[in-house]
Amino acid sequence: MNDQHEPADHILTTRGLNHYFGERQVLTDIQLEIQRGTRHAIIGPNGAGKTTLFNTITGKYKPKSGRIFFKGKDVTGFKPDKLARMGLGRSFQINSTFAGLSTFQNLRMAILARRKIRFNFFRFLDKIKSVTTETDAFLRRIGLAAERNLPAGLLSYGKHRCLELSLAMAVDPELVLLDEPAAGMSREETHKMVELIRELTQGKSVIIIEHDMDVVFSLADRITVLHHGEILATGSPSEIKSNQEVKDAYLGEAEVGNAA
Amino acid sequence: MKRQFGKWCAWAMILGGLYMAPRVLGVFELNVLLGTAIFALFSLSLNLLLSFTGLLSFGHAMFFAAGAYGTVLVLTRLSGFPLLPLIGIGAAAAIGLALLLSPLLVRVSGHAFAMLTMAFSQIMYATVMKLSHITGGNDGISGFAIPSVSIPVVGVVDMALEQNFYYFAISILGLSAWVMWFFTRTPFGSIMVGIRDNPERVTYLGFSVPLSKAIILCVSAGFAGVAGSIYALFQNMVSVDGVLGPLSSFSPLINCFIGGLGTFIGPIFGTGIGTILLELMSAHPEQAQLVFSLVLIAIVLFLPGGVIMLYWKANTRWMAVRQNIQNRFFKRRIYE
Amino acid sequence: MNAIAVMLITQAVHGLAYGMLLFLVASGFTLIFGMMGILNIAHASFFMLAAYVAFQIMAWSGNFWLALLLAPLAIAFLGILMERVMLRRIRRFKLGKALVLFELMLTVGIMVCIEEAVKNIWGTDPQIINAPDALRGLIPCFGMTYPAYRLFIIGLACSILILLSIVLFKTRLGNIVRAAVQDAEMTVALGINVPLVFTFVFGLGTWLAGVAGVAAGPLLTVFPGLANQMLLDSFIVVALGGFGSLMGAFIISMFLGELTAFGVQFFPGYSTIILFGFMAFVLTFRPLGLFGERE
Numbered sequence: 052m053n054d055q056h057e058p059a060d061h062i063l064t065t066r067g068l069n070h071y072f073g074e075r076q077v078l079t080d081i082q083l084e085i086q087r088g089t090r091h092a093i094i095g096p097n098g099a100g101k102t103t104l105f106n107t108i109t110g111k112y113k114p115k116s117g118r119i120f121f122k123g124k125d126v127t128g129f130k131p132d133k134l135a136r137m138g139l140g141r142s143f144q145i146n147s148t149f150a151g152l153s154t155f156q157n158l159r160m161a162i163l164a165r166r167k168i169r170f171n172f173f174r175f176l177d178k179i180k181s182v183t184t185e186t187d188a189f190l191r192r193i194g195l196a197a198e199r200n201l202p203a204g205l206l207s208y209g210k211h212r213c214l215e216l217s218l219a220m221a222v223d224p225e226l227v228l229l230d231e232p233a234a235g236m237s238r239e240e241t242h243k244m245v246e247l248i249r250e251l252t253q254g255k256s257v258i259i260i261e262h263d264m265d266v267v268f269s270l271a272d273r274i275t276v277l278h279h280g281e282i283l284a285t286g287s288p289s290e291i292k293s294n295q296e297v298k299d300a301y302l303g304e305a306e307v308g309n310a311a
Numbered sequence: 312m313k314r315q316f317g318k319w320c321a322w323a324m325i326l327g328g329l330y331m332a333p334r335v336l337g338v339f340e341l342n343v344l345l346g347t348a349i350f351a352l353f354s355l356s357l358n359l360l361l362s363f364t365g366l367l368s369f370g371h372a373m374f375f376a377a378g379a380y381g382t383v384l385v386l387t388r389l390s391g392f393p394l395l396p397l398i399g400i401g402a403a404a405a406i407g408l409a410l411l412l413s414p415l416l417v418r419v420s421g422h423a424f425a426m427l428t429m430a431f432s433q434i435m436y437a438t439v440m441k442l443s444h445i446t447g448g449n450d451g452i453s454g455f456a457i458p459s460v461s462i463p464v465v466g467v468v469d470m471a472l473e474q475n476f477y478y479f480a481i482s483i484l485g486l487s488a489w490v491m492w493f494f495t496r497t498p499f500g501s502i503m504v505g506i507r508d509n510p511e512r513v514t515y516l517g518f519s520v521p522l523s524k525a526i527i528l529c530v531s532a533g534f535a536g537v538a539g540s541i542y543a544l545f546q547n548m549v550s551v552d553g554v555l556g557p558l559s560s561f562s563p564l565i566n567c568f569i570g571g572l573g574t575f576i577g578p579i580f581g582t583g584i585g586t587i588l589l590e591l592m593s594a595h596p597e598q599a600q601l602v603f604s605l606v607l608i609a610i611v612l613f614l615p616g617g618v619i620m621l622y623w624k625a626n627t628r629w630m631a632v633r634q635n636i637q638n639r640f641f642k643r644r645i646y647e
Numbered sequence: 648m649n650a651i652a653v654m655l656i657t658q659a660v661h662g663l664a665y666g667m668l669l670f671l672v673a674s675g676f677t678l679i680f681g682m683m684g685i686l687n688i689a690h691a692s693f694f695m696l697a698a699y700v701a702f703q704i705m706a707w708s709g710n711f712w713l714a715l716l717l718a719p720l721a722i723a724f725l726g727i728l729m730e731r732v733m734l735r736r737i738r739r740f741k742l743g744k745a746l747v748l749f750e751l752m753l754t755v756g757i758m759v760c761i762e763e764a765v766k767n768i769w770g771t772d773p774q775i776i777n778a779p780d781a782l783r784g785l786i787p788c789f790g791m792t793y794p795a796y797r798l799f800i801i802g803l804a805c806s807i808l809i810l811l812s813i814v815l816f817k818t819r820l821g822n823i824v825r826a827a828v829q830d831a832e833m834t835v836a837l838g839i840n841v842p843l844v845f846t847f848v849f850g851l852g853t854w855l856a857g858v859a860g861v862a863a864g865p866l867l868t869v870f871p872g873l874a875n876q877m878l879l880d881s882f883i884v885v886a887l888g889g890f891g892s893l894m895g896a897f898i899i900s901m902f903l904g905e906l907t908a909f910g911v912q913f914f915p916g917y918s919t920i921i922l923f924g925f926m927a928f929v930l931t932f933r934p935l936g937l938f939g940e941r942e
């Protein structure tokens with residue numbers, strides 16, 4: 052199985068993924084092909100299995116059957132940390148930062164991961180200047196420099212969300228899975244978030260789950276529609292907009308009209 | 312600049328005090344001091360798990376005991392074994408035990424970790440009792456001579472002399488504490504704190520949580536082993552109830568909580584306060600533990616930050632007062 | 648009947664009696680843990696304290712039945728006090744993840760406190776509680792004789808077990824308690840006064856421990872170390888039986904009771920090692936226990 056190579060322009064491919072919670076099947080025969088350097092959106096109603104799909108791809112759950120190929124390599128059954136070291140990052144639907152640590156310390160953890168400083172017991176962390184400067188530079192880039200020493204748990208929701216995204220991006224992954232980065236944000240914040248995503252994911256491959264159609268259509272190169280754990284359709288934004296099945300199942304005429 | 316200077320002064324005073332101790336203190340007080348230092352190191356090693364990784368161990372005494380038994384068994388069986396490697400043997404025994412248990416221990420946290428460590432220390436207790444032909448069982452092993460150390464320039468140093476052993480022990484304890492402090496300040500130290508706060512995120516950043524936990528466990532166990540090893544030499548005996556008894560695992564935990572959770576030096580304060588309490592209660596030793604437990608309950612209920620919180624609070628208040636004074640006296644100059 | 652069979656059956660009855668006591672203690676332990684997520688290290692200390700309180704009541708009144716009635720109530724009162732005054736207070740601190748550590752440490756403090764208080768009040772020497780005259784001696788049955796007091800313990804525990812099942816499985820209160828054990832947040836959402844239910848469960852659990860303590864008095868010697876043995880055994884029961892599972896607690900208690908009774912004869916000393924080793928593996932690979940069902 053391992054020598055089954057995938058085309059080089061696909062950064063991620065899944066073949067017939069199935070996942071169950073107990074008796075209930077939440078993912079059915081998922082086939083995904085993500086082109087290198089594109090932004091691919093996954094949409095679908097609540098409970099469609101989008102987050103579960105992310106958890107399966109990143110190795111948190113082991114699929115009941117099916118294969119996952121990352122960068123042409125069969126990575127089915129790999130643990131999340133190993134995949135992360137291979138260049139697969141993710142952000143969470145519910146903020147999952149280090150709430151007790153300062154924004155700076157949060158990001159520094161990601162920078163350490165980026166620079167592959169893992170089992171270093173022989174140097175003062177504070178004395179490794181390059182880590183500090185890099186972290187501070189990243190903080191300025193995402194506009195959280197003023198909150199540098201604030202515990203992450205005390206950040207405003209919008210800023211916390213921004214930190215959540217940055218923790219994933221600061222590791223410099225090749226492919227990143229973003230789980231509803233703009234969830235629960237106001238119009239204005241959403242707009243800023245979209246700009247930040249655009250900025251941070253330049254030149255990277257992205258899979259993004261999003262409910263907000265404006266965000267989806269402004270960011271995505273391709274869209275996959277998930278419904279009851281099955282893929283309903285995959286295609287370019289315009290194809291999805293005009294797909295009758297998708298309209299019936301999920302989008303509703305009005306929403307598509309607005310977004311167009 | 313000023314703060315740096317203050318810090319150096321404090322360090323100089325502590326080191327000077329420890330150096331002068333044998334000259335100003337009697338044998339009894341010196342022993343109390345050394346005993347406190349040993350348990351402070353033991354508590355510090357536990358604190359590495361507790362405050363920095365968020366793991367509550369109900370069986371840390373097993374590493375302490377491994378260090379004590381390791382050292383004593385080698386000392387009594389292999390004559391002419393030098394002193395410093397003996398301590399190393401203690402540490403190695405504890406680390407070996409940690410390595411043995413880590414495949415199971417790293418998989419759990421929270422209540423399960425507490426119960427698992429407790430189970431292992433019970434197993435160890437039963438094993439030590441069972442192997443009484445080796446370990447001496449309830450009576451333990453005692454009455455061994457501490458080997459002397461020959462240092463090139465100074466000559467042979469006789470460790471049977473209280474103050475010589477004191478200098479030897481206190482330097483090892485101090486060095487160990489410093490190494491542990493350093494450990495928390497390294498990049499790995501920050502990952503350790505990350506595991507406490509959010510292990511899942513640490514995993515998704517690409518760090519292996521089980522492997523990291525195993526390393527922390529080994530480091531923590533190793534220093535507990537050093538403490539146990541020195542304890543056995545200091546007491547000149549090791550017995551199952553002395554190092555694995557019902558309270559052996561709880562008392563360093565209590566020290567950590569009294570001192571202050573979440574800080575590095577909290578356990579040192581906690582152990583010190585424990586010693587002072589014990590000395591104050593020396594007229595009624597049977598009530599000492601009772602008072603100790605009441606103090607623990609009171610701390611958890613009314614001062615969850617531990618005694619060190621009092622210091623921080625006093626410190627911030629003092630800073631505010633100083634700021635106030637400065638403002639008052641130097642305001643004019645600012646406006647000029 | 649031959650001597651070996653008699654010995655075996657007698658031993659089995661001994662094991663059953665201890666298993667029943669263990670179940671009384673462990674059921675409260677597991678209910679409290681399942682419901683409130685509090686591993687009450689002091690639970691077995693309440694058991695031990697109850698034996699001493701009973702001893703004191705006996706010393707004053709000489710009436711075992713009075714002790715059996717009053718001592719568990721006194722213990723339950725202490726338990727409720729602990730829940731209302733202490734545990735509830737630290738829950739309000741908003742400690743986040745550290746709450747578990749503080750709760751555990753609080754119960755450790757209370758455990759040490761009870762043990763030391765007992766040592767100070769009653770001393771460390773073992774005390775003896777005499778069973779009432781009616782329960783002394785041997786009862787002939789099925790061609791054998793059994794110690795009456797052990798049969799009494801088994802009967803008492805069985806009636807409590809039946810009562811407990813009726814309360815838990817047949818009443819509205821029981822439904823609420825079981826729902827809260829399954830999912831406390833959901834129960835809050837349903838608009839039920841969960842704190843009150845917590846207090847009830849805590850009181851019930853410590854009362855059970857109290858009954859066990861008084862009942863254990865004439866059977867085991869009353870000494871401060873009683874709590875240690877019981878704590879370790881109920882740890883095993885809860886870990887193997889599954890956190891919050893009464894059925895699991897019952898099965899493991901019986902098993903452990905018999906193992907203690909027979910282990911003494913057949914493999915002394917090793918039973919602890921085997922048991923705790925087994926517990927360690929179950930905790931690691933089946934954290935919900937052998938009978939736990941919760942996701």
Ligand SMILES: Nc1ncnc2c1ncn2[C@@H]1O[C@H](COP(=O)(O)OP(=O)(O)OP(=O)(O)O)[C@@H](O)[C@H]1O
Binds near residue numbers: 096144
């Ligand atoms: N750990 C779990 N155990 C059991 N069932 C689960 C678990 N996680 C999710 N589910 C169920 O699987 C289904 C898919 O959940 P999932 O979180 O993947 O949906 P989603 O598409 O991300 O929805 P949303 O838009 O609300 O985030 C849901 O019905 C959910 O109830």
Ligand SMILES: [Mg+2]
Binds near residue numbers: 101102103144
């Ligand atoms: Mg989701």
